[in-house]
Amino acid sequence: MRAGRIIAFITAAIFIILAFLFILGGLDDQEGDLRWVIVGIIGLVIGFVLVFVGTKLSPPVKTGDQVVNLNVDLPGEVGMDTIKCQSCGAPLSSEDIKMVAGAPVVECPNCGTTYQLTEEPKW
Ligand SMILES: [Zn+2]
Structure with missing residues (x-):
């Protein structure tokens, strides 16, 4: 299960990074498109859910x-x-x-x- 945990964390990092880029891109534009911000927020949520799932996958060894x-x-x-x-x-x-x-x-x-x-x- 350790490999699954690593994959979950890597995927979560990618989601969070992309989400920040989406939010920044949506906010920086003078005629900013709120849809990008929404997409970014959804990506952030998915990223943090993946971190949570990754933590649950393999509890620390006693x-x-x-x-x-x-x-x-x-x-x-x-x-x-x-x-x-x-x-x-x-x-x-x-x-x-x-x-x-x-x-x-x-x-x-x-x-x-x-x-x-x-x-x-x-x-
Ligand atoms: Zn002694």
Whole structure:
């Protein structure tokens, strides 16, 4: 549905641009033709409707789902249960893993300390 959304936005932009040209052309002429202005207004309405439809086509992906999916693929997840926070000693689980700038990071739920995950964690 993402392609349909892009097409809707592009079409909407074309409609809005043309609509402005129609309105400007209709108003600039000394013997201005109101029909061009009306056509322009209709074009504007169509354009904004397309933007609305395009927004409705593909609702934003829930970021929470992405984080869950990434956690499943992490290597060494099995040993996560035995890891403890170096600051406060609270146990860290795989549920505390977050993706920051593309790198897995563990955040202590107790004190908020963050640790970067590496292939061979020192802790
Ligand atoms: Zn802690």
